[in-house]
Each structure stands twice: as structure tokens, then as C-alpha cells.
Amino acid sequence: MIIDLHTHSRxxxxxxxxxxxxxxxxxxxxDVLGLTxxxxxxxxxEAAEAARAAGIGLVRGMEISCRLDGIGVHLLGYLFDSAADSALMEVVRTTRQVRTTRMRTMVERLAEDFAITLDDVLAQAGEHTTIGRPHIADALVHAGIVPSRDVAFAGILSSRExxxxxxxxxxxxxxxHLVHEAGGVTVFAHPAASARGRVLPAAGMREMIDAGLDGIEVDHRDNPPEARExxxxxxxxxxxxxxxSSDYHGAGKVNRLGEHTTASDMFWSLLERATGSPYLPG
Incomplete structure (x- = not known):
């Protein structure tokens, strides 16, 4: 089985x-795709309907924006109950509101030096999209200010600017805790991705493990080979x-679908731990 558990849509x-x-x-x-x-x-x-038609398995998930000791952490939550009144979904709604406010402030700062507007950014995002820096980067590319997302993140949109x-x-x-409370499983996404910024030190990783972390995304292009071992x-x-996982973003990144995959035994272990939203087999 070819199992890719980390991808993104519009x-x-x-x-x-x-x-x-x-x-x-x-x-x-x-064979099995994770939407996160x-x-x-x-x-x-939409993904569930398409997966049924295509005959492939679907693991429904979400990449949750977190921070520990001032360091950004991405947590993959899989197969949790998505009830609208759950504590997890309430926190996620709040996070999305915070991200939207942050995006507006960043655009205001950029507009002081570049020909870019809020409408330019919104035009790059679809309806109900979680708006963030990638959409600002796409607006900068569309305006001809930078040649690519990668250049935008390395320069104008970096945390140093x-x-x-x-x-x-x-x-x-x-x-x-919230993902487990909703019956889901948690995996630390690309934990050694030093090119993205500071990585969580060993003490922080131990805190997450002690808190009940279920897994680690080891095989990812942003984890250096020595860190993977x-x-x-x-x-x-x-x-x-x-x-x-691939962490595939379509044309938004160079990552290719299936460039890294999850072993079948690990996949079944993940399913065994979940009690929330069911896995949708192909």
C-alpha cells in the first residue's frame, strides 16, 4: 500500500x-490519502465524496498550529470527532480568527512599502480558506514583487522582517489533549525542519511525549537525513x-505526492488508536 498522510487543499x-x-x-x-x-x-x-468515487482510502485530519516555549509546532490530528461544539473545534475557530487578524496586520505593514492590498491576498484564497502567509506570498508573486513562495518566505515574509x-x-x-478527547490520534509534523526556523529541543519533545503524543512524522523532505534516524x-x-508523508500543496510547493510514505504496519497502528471519525476505506 502507498500511504501519504499529510497533504493540503485550497x-x-x-x-x-x-x-x-x-x-x-x-x-x-x-492507496490511502490523508487530508490535513x-x-x-x-x-x-468533498474529499470523502471524491475518495469514494476514486476508490482510494481517506484519512481525515487537520494540521493544528501550536507554539511551545516560543517555537512553532505543527501537530497533525487524525480521525477525531469533528462535532461543531467540541472543545477542539472551538479552539480551532478561535485560531482561525487570530490568523485572519494577523494576516490583515501583515498586509497593512507590507502595503507601506509594496503595491499590495487585502483584496489582492483574498483573491489568492478560496472561500472558507484558512488564510495565512502562503496566500500573502501568492499575492506578492502575482504582483511581480517576488518570483515564488519560497523567495517570499526566505525574505519579505520571514520572521526576521x-x-x-x-x-x-x-x-x-x-x-x-483536545485531539485525544475527540477520539483522534496525534503526530508531530516535520519536527526537525530547521530550514523553517527554530526546532523544538529535546526537552520540548519529551513534554509532548509525556502529554500523550502518538507519533512522529519522520520521513519528510524537511527533516535532514541524520535527524530522521x-x-x-x-x-x-x-x-x-x-x-x-509528502506534505503536498499542489503547485504551492515542490513537494510531490507520495515522495515519502507511511509503512502499512504503522498505518494500522494509527487506526487502532483512533475512536473518533472513522477511516474511509477505498
Whole structure:
């Protein structure tokens, strides 16, 4: 089985609709796809319908924005109950509101030096999209200010620039609790991605493991090869699930569907731990 558990649609910062994403996954031979848009489950229903039609399995999830000791942490929550009145979904709604306010402030700062407006950014995002820096980057590219998202993130939109606005989000320790409370499973996304900024030190990782973290995304292009072996050994010593994923964003990133995958035994371990939203087999 070819299992890719970390992808994004236009409901966050991908460039495809959930149906387009599922169809491409099926075309590329993916057997099981995980949809994990940032801080939203808005694409779940469309993806489920497309997956049934395409005959591939779908793991419904979400990438949750967190921060621990001032360091950004991305937590993948899988197969949780998405009831609108759950504590998890209430926190996610608040996070989305905070992200929207932050985005508006960043655009205001950028507009002092560049020909870019809020409407330019909104034009790059679809309806119900969780808006963030990638959409600002796309607006900068569209305006001819930078040549690509990667250049925007390395320069104008980096945390070192005055345009950057930090976002206040929940602790991954609390997020782990909320996902578990909703019957889901948690995986630490690309934990050694040093090119994205500061990575969580060993003490922070231990805090997450003690809080009940279920797994670590080891095989990811942003985890350096030497770090992957260390993470694999850490997972083995604590009985954690090891996943591998593409973190595919369509045309938004160079990542390719299925470039890293999850072993079948680890996938079944993930399913065994979940008691919330069901896995949708192909």
C-alpha cells in the first residue's frame, strides 16, 4: 500500500480543491490519502465524496498550529470527532480568527512599502480558506514583487522582517489533549525542519511525549537525513508511530505526492488508536 498522510487543499494553503487532490492521488497510485489542511476541516466532505468515487482510502485530519516555549509546532490530528461544539473545534475557530487578524496586520505593514492590498491576498484564497502567509506570498508573486513562495518566505515574509506578525496559538500539549478527547490520534509534523526556523529541543519533545503524543512524522523532505534516524530511534524507544508523508500543496510547493510514505504496519497502528471519525476505506 502507498500511504501519504499529510497533504493540503485550497481550504488551507494548497492549490487544488479536495476533489482535485484526491483525483491526482488516485492517478499517481496512492492507496490511502490523508487530508490535513491547516486549522480547518472544511474540505472533509468533498474529499470523502471524491475518495469514494476514486476508490482510494481517506484519512481525515487537520494540521493544528501550536507554539511551545516560543517555537512553532505543527501537530497533525487524525480521525477525531469533528462535532461543531467540541472543545477542539472551538479552539480551532478561535485560531482561525487570530490568523485572519494577523494576516490583515501583515498586509497593512507590507502595503507601506509594496503595491499590495487585502483584496489582492483574498483573491489568492478560496472561500472558507484558512488564510495565512502562503496566500500573502501568492499575492506578492502575482504582483511581480517576488518570483515564488519560497523567495517570499526566505525574505519579505520571514520572521526576521518587520512585516512579520507572530500569531498566538495554543500549546501542543493542550492540542494533544483536545485531539485525544475527540477520539483522534496525534503526530508531530516535520519536527526537525530547521530550514523553517527554530526546532523544538529535546526537552520540548519529551513534554509532548509525556502529554500523550502518538507519533512522529519522520520521513519528510524537511527533516535532514541524520535527524530522521535520531527521530526513528526516539519513536522506537517510546512506542510511537512513525509516519512518512509528502506534505503536498499542489503547485504551492515542490513537494510531490507520495515522495515519502507511511509503512502499512504503522498505518494500522494509527487506526487502532483512533475512536473518533472513522477511516474511509477505498
Amino acid at each position: 481550504f488551507s494553503d494548497g492549490t487544488q480543491t479536495p476533489a482535485e487532490l484526491v483525483d491526482e492521488a488516485a492517478m499517481r497510485g496512492i 489542511d491547516h486549522d480547518t476541516i472544511s474540505g472533509w466532505d 518587520r512585516y512579520y506578525v507572530p500569531v498566538q496559538v495554543l500549546s501542543p500539549l493542550e492540542a494533544i 535520531r527521530l526513528r530511534a526516539l519513536a522506537a524507544s517510546h512506542g510511537l508511530i512513525v509516519t512518512g
